[in-house]
Amino acid sequence: MKNLNVSAHKITTSVTIEDLPTRLDLEASKKTIEDELKDIRKKLGDLQDTMYAHGKYAVLVCLQGMDTAGKDSLIREVFKDFNARGVVVHSFKVPTELERKHDFLWRHYIALPARGKFGVFNRTHYENVLVTRVHPGYILGEYLPGIESVDDIDSAFWDRRFEQINAFEKIIAQNGTLIFKFFLNLSKDEQKNRLLRRLNKPNKNWKFSPGDLEERKLWPKYMKCYEDILNRTSKEHAPWYNIPADDKPTARLLVASILLNALKEYNDIKEPELDDEVKAKLSEYKEQLRTE
Template sequence: MKNIDLSSLKVTSKINIRETPTRLDLQATSQEIKKDLKKVRNETAEWQDILYAHGKYAVLVCLQGMDTSGKDSLIREVFKGFNSRGVVVHSFKVPTALELKHDYLWRHYLALPSRGKFGVFNRSHYENVLVTRVHPEYILGENLPQINSIEDIDENFWEKRFEEIRNFEQHLADNGTIIFKFFLNLSKEEQRQRLLRRLDKDIKNWKFSPGDLKERKLWDKYRDYYEDAINRTSTKGAPWYVIPADDKSTARYLVAKILHDELLKYNDVKEPALSEEIYQNLDAYREQLKKEH
C-alpha cells in the first residue's frame, strides 16, 4: 500500500474545498485495504481497553459530511471489534422540543463520552453552523433573545457562535477529551451515483428521501459553509481532517489510521499499577484459588 502522509489531511492553514481531492489512490486492492483497516482498528481497540483502565482521557470523534458521504458505514467498520461498552455513538437529528428549550450545545454536552470511553458524534454541534446557515429560519425555533426575524441573524451572530464552539472544544480538551473532527469530502457526482443506488436497489430504498434532492440543489451553499466552518474552527486542540470520501474503503482506512497513529502518541496512557500490598501477595492469592479446585 502507498505510504500516505496523514498530516497532509489535517487542516493547519486555510483550505479551499473546491481544490481538495475527493479521491485518494492508496495503490492497493480493496482486500488489501480491508486487511490493513482490520489491523489498525484492532490495535486501537486494544489501546481503548488500556484507556478505560487508565481513566484520565476521553476520545471524541466528530463526523460531518454531505448526505450519502458514508458516515454510518464508516462508524460500523472503523469501530468493529471495540468493546461495545467503550464506544458510544450519537446520531443528532432535528432538535426536539425539549432540546430547543436549552442552548444549542446542551444536547451535545449530555452526549459527551466519560473518561475511558470513545464518543462518536454522527453529525455534531457543527450542524448549528451548517444547516442553520443554509436554512437560517431554523434559528428562529431556538427562541433566542434579540432574534425576532431572519434579518437579525447577521455575520456577528455567526462569529459569536463559532467563538462559542471553539471555547466549547477548548474546554473539553483542557479537561482530558482528545478531539478528532473528520469531514468526509464527497464529490457531487459520487453523491448522485449513491442516491441512484438507493433508488435502484430495493434493499436500499428505505434510505432515500425526496428531501435529499432538495438539499442537493443547495450543494454549493453547503460546501461553502463547510469550508468556512472548518477554516474557523480547526485548532491545535480540536483539529479537522478532510478525508477523501468518494471511495468508502479508503475513507474508512484513513480515519482508522489517523485515530491509531495519533492516539498511540499518548505514552502516558497505561494500565494502573497494582498497589504494593496486592503485588506482594499475588502468589498467595494464586495459591488460594488453586486450593479451591
C-alpha cells in the same frame, strides 16, 4: 500499498474546499485496504481497553459530511472491534422540544464521552453553523432573545456562534477530551451515484428522501459553509481532517489510521499498576484459587 501520510490530511492552514481531494489512490486492492483496516481497528480496540483502565482521557470523534458520505458504514467498520462498553455513538437529528429549550450546545455537552471511553458524533454541533446557515429560518425555532425574524440573524450572530463552539471544544480539551473532527469530503458526482444506487436497490429505498434532492440543489451553499467551518475551527487541540470520501474503504482506513497514530503519541496512556501490597501477594492469591 502506498504509505498513508495522515498528517497531510490535517487542516493547519486556510483552505479552499475545491482544492481538497475527494479521492485518494492507495494503489492497492479493496481486500488489501480492508485487511489493513482490520489490523488497525484491532489495535484501536486494544488501546481503548487500556484507556478505559487508565481513565484519564476521553476521545470525541466528530463526523461531518453531505448525505451519502458514508458516516454510518464508517462507524460500523472502524469501531467493530471495540468493547461495546467503550464506545457510544450519538446520531443527532432535528432538535427535540426539550433540546430547543436549552442552548444549542446543551444536547452535545450531555452526550460527551466519559473518561476512558470513545464518543462518536454522527453529525455534530457543527450542524448549528451549517444547516442553520443554509436554512436560517431554523434558528427561529430556538426562541433566542433578540431574534424575531431571519433579518435579525446577521454576521455578528454567526461570529458569536463560532466563538461559542471554539470555547466549548477548548474547555473539554483542557479537561481531558481528545478531539478528532473528520470532514468526509464527497464529490457531487459520487453523491449522485450513491443516490441512484439507493433508488435502484429495493432494500436501500428506505434511505432515500425527496428532500435529499432538494438539499443537493444547495450544494454550493453547503460547500461554502463547510469551507468556513474548516478555516475557523480547526485548532491544534481540536483539528479537522479532510477525508477523501469517494472511496469508502479508503476513507475508513484513513480515519482509523489517524486515530491510532495520534493516540499512540500519548505515552502516559497505560494500564494502572497494582499497589505494592497486592503485587507482593499475587502468588498467595493464585494459590488460594488453586486450592479452593
